[in-house]
Amino acid sequence: MSRVASAASLQLLQTDSRLDSRPRPTNHTTPLRERVTAMAANSDVDAVDVVIVGGGPTGLFTGLLLQRLGASVCIIDAKPKSLDLGRADALNARTQQYFEVAELLDELLPLGLKCNTSSTFGDGEFKSRQSEWWVSLEHALHKNFLMIGQPVVEEILSNKLRGFVHYGEQAVSVTEDDGAVEVVTSSGRRVRGTYAVGADGARSMVRREMAVAFTGTKPEMLWAVLDTFIDTDFPVCPEIVTFQLDGQARVSWIPRERGMCRFYVLLDGEVTQARAEDSIRKHLAPYRIEFKKTEWYSTFDGMSASPERIASSFISRDGAGRIILAGDAAHVHSVNGGQGLNTGIADAFSLAWRLANAVTNPNMKAGAAGKLIRSYDIERRSTAQGVIDVAAALVRDTVRPAKTYVGTIQKNAGYITGMGVSYHDSNSPLIKASEHGIWKAGYRCPDVILESEAKGSTRLYTEATYGKYLVLFIGNHQHAGLGHEDVAVPYQILPLDESEAAQTNGHTSENGTRATNGTTSKSFQAAWVRPEDSIVVVVRPDMYVGYVGQDAESCKQYLDDLYN
Incomplete structure (x- = not known):
């Protein structure tokens, strides 16, 4: 055999x-x-x-x-x-969420470098620093690139x-x-x-x-890329720096793990490592730079990039x-x-x-x-x-x-950042147009903060299990009869001051699950839930919202379309 x-x-x-x-x-x-x-x-x-x-x-x-x-x-x-070497160099915020749900992120975080600022440098000085598009992200924990090699x-x-x-x-x-x-x-x-x-x-x-x-199309450009260790008096910082020379931005410096640096260099004519290094020196002037050890050098053209x-x-x-x-x-x-x-x-x-x-x-x-x-x-x-x-x-x-x-x-x-990618206008059969507040069908599921008697403060993505739909009963709901236990996990999320209501409508166990009318769900409270809220959200296994409804029956129908 x-x-x-x-x-x-x-x-x-x-x-x-x-x-x-x-x-x-x-x-x-x-x-x-x-x-x-x-x-x-x-x-x-x-x-x-x-x-x-x-x-x-x-x-x-x-x-x-x-x-x-x-x-x-x-x-x-x-x-x-x-x-062994080279290729991609950063995980964006959405990828970090995916790896968290897949229970891989904790292994990667200590090995990488967090970076959420982009700078511009020219004429011997920094012209700008910008991180607004990272720090303004809502309902997300990892508001940064994780710089780490492929x-x-x-x-x-x-x-x-x-x-x-x-x-x-x-x-x-x-x-x-x-x-x-x-x-x-x-x-x-x-x-x-x-x-x-x-x-x-x-x-x-x-x-x-x-x-x-x-x-598709092919821009007539050829990039050199170096993964290298340097000695420099440039004010090194954990930022992505775009260098300007003669009105063009042809060099970018990407901070990397282990103190390594990645440079992208756009050159005209013959593209060699020596010419790329010379271009980097010119863009960093008046600061000096020496290339101590280059682990990887390549060019991006043709079918590669x-x-x-x-x-x-x-x-x-x-x-x-x-x-x-x-x-x-x-x-x-x-x-x-x-x-x-x-x-x-x-x-x-x-x-x-x-x-x-x-x-x-x-x-x-x-x-x-x-x-x-x-x-x-x-x-x-x-x-x-x-x-x-x-x-x-x-x-x-x-x-x-x-x-x-x-x-x-x-x-x-x-x-x-990956956080703005949505499917709401893609005509996907798995998106049923609907929304309520922050919950919008076709958009990424917000990583909201939850409170639990058993676990204290936690987050939705920490609690999620890849491969299962999450059905979020936000507010007081009677959700017996939802069914589809093989593919869907119900979550009961009550207002933070609704502990008395939780005791009335069901029993919460020591591990944070709750039995309501014969149906077992994960039970949480949240400061963002209002007493008048009464919505049900179906979150797909890829952590995109599939449907937002007012009752269990409409969400059950969403799952009924696929499963017996």
């Missing part, structure tokens, strides 16, 4: 006995026992729920989330191991997926039929899954096999297929604004719960899995276009004064 099942499948069978008897939706995937039997008949094929091509942050995060939700995964990556993020994710990531294997083909997808690698490995995710970068083989258009392109569909077969694109395989843009890794992480957070529902939830209604997957395409493609537009504006402003460049950042802070 050496190749009857992949390491992922074997571990899944050995460690989770529930899977042998758990009912699986026959219209989405074959039951696990039948699948293993089929593999035994053909010992050359590995079988999992989802095959992921690409072991960068997008693919790894998708795989980790899927695995935690009970789906088996196999990740194929051509690199010999996780990334290799650190990849290593943490990869270590949690040992045995499930196959490095040093190039995926050479991906094919699909009505029931499954098969990926073949350069080593001859064949992996069959219910779905496949193409997270294999800008030159994506998966996207080519899907035969979808990948169109400068084009602005988006796939015509993120799903095969015109939206009806089983192959799905994410990250740079679906969209590429310039490095300006630090949105590459962050957009890919958002793709993963948006996609994983949908796929997990499709392959593990026996209570999905007929056609609901397709609806979930199509809504990913609708929402994330519209978001990707917005990201591309912002990055394009920033690229073109590098040849203008630094004040103009920083002004463009401020204007588009919603995308750069």
